[in-house]
Amino acid sequence: MLDKITIIAFDLDDTLWPCMPTINHAEHTLYQWLEQNHPRITSTYNAQELVALRREFSARDPRYSVDLTSLRYDFLAFLGQQHDYDAHQVSQQGFEIFFNARQQVEFYDDVLPCLQRLKKRYQLGAISNGNASIEQVGLGHLIEHSVSASEFKVAKPDRLIFHRLAECFDALPEQIVYVGDHPVYDVVGPLEAGCQAIWINREGNLWPEHLAPPNYQISDLHQLESLLSVNRP
Secondary structure (H helix, E strand, O other): OHHHOOEEEEOOEOOOEOHHHHHHHHHHHHHHHHHHHOHHHHHHOOHHHHHHHHHHHHOOOHHHHOOHHHHHHHHHHHHHHHOOOOHHHHHHHHHHHHHHHHOOOOOOOOHHHHHHHHOOOOEEEEEEOOOOOHHHHOOOOOOOEEEEHHHHOOOOOOHHHHHHHHHHHOOOHHHEEEEEOOHHHHHHHHHHOOOEEEEEOOOOOOOOOOOOOOOOEEOOHHHHHHHHHHOOO
């Protein structure tokens, strides 16, 4: 079934780079900035408490589940207002500090060489529920179209976000194979949208028993290249 594929689309976090080291670095960078520029905030909350508070804050508005950028902006504004600072300034400057640090990713070793080879045979795309920037992480020359939940206001596994990517390519969903690490967001979601799906399991995790097993499973992008080569006409 992969012989009809003309587009490969990727999840980002934990598919092309490890997520938590990136986020932890960005959180630490933001906290250091707050400590230097808005010390009343950090004298009230340590770094762990601030993360816990943000998670609590995110439950206040359902739109935050599909718009992490708005969540970050609004939470920083809330902190600024709570501690008698200019809320707009804290929000704008603080988000920029976090966002720039969030783009400092460390790709898995297989990613760049494999994407460069795949680019010669396929169009490449990306879909993410996060707010990483394809251009700023250094993939703008390889990824042709990218759709994020924060921009589209719809998150995986909703089929609409996969259909949106197909529209960007002026293609049908069945021409796309989606590669990602999350069983529901990255396998069930694209399959229900009419795409093909490949589960990338870099950590040797067990597939959830309540879900039908994936049609394809790989542990890195070298295996993706091999799988696609076997399925080429």
